[in-house]
Amino acid sequence: MLALRKWLLSGLLVIVPLVITLGVLNWIIGTLDQTLWLLPEDWQQWLNVHKVRGLGVLLTLAILLVVGATASNFIGKRLLGWGDAVVRRIPVVRSIYSSVKQVSDTLFSENGNAFRTAVLVQWPRDGVWTIAFVTGAPGGEVLSELGGGDYLSVYVPTTPNPTGGYFVMLRRSDCIELRMSVDDALKYIVSMGVVVPGGPATIANR
Known part of the structure; x- marks a missing residue:
């Protein structure tokens, strides 16, 4: 019975992450496939008949690359600047657009510092x-x-879902900068401390 239980748990450890990963990928591909409405109607019908999956991903990547290439040259920058000025003149829309653009510029800028450093803080109370x-x-x-x-x-994420959390302001002296990467820190948070960066650890050897 102990051997059967061990095999069952080992099987779950292999299957569960694989199933969840495939489920997430299937959802992402299915969502991106909804962008196929951008294609001509004849193409859409052919793709629906042949059940071709994943073209939405390629189409989305192609659009991003084209927009990025356009935004990187002189003419593209002028056009984007003109469009940005127009949007900022529209009531209500300009407030939402400005906030979202400022956040995205901060997060995705190569020179930005947002989410580049993981720190150890005392939250929600001392100790x-x-x-x-x-x-x-x-x-x-x-x-x-x-x-x-x-x-x-600093952003204090929740676990196991780090997309929810708290925004707080702390003295720099109260934050301990960690050498671990942001990816390792996220794995640590999502796994609720099971996946320890730098190697396994147990309560007994601490």
């Missing part, structure tokens, strides 16, 4: 530690109300 990610530094009125000083803006 309780968790991993957070540096997103920037407060400034303006917020920093003034904090009385000045060296503060960091």
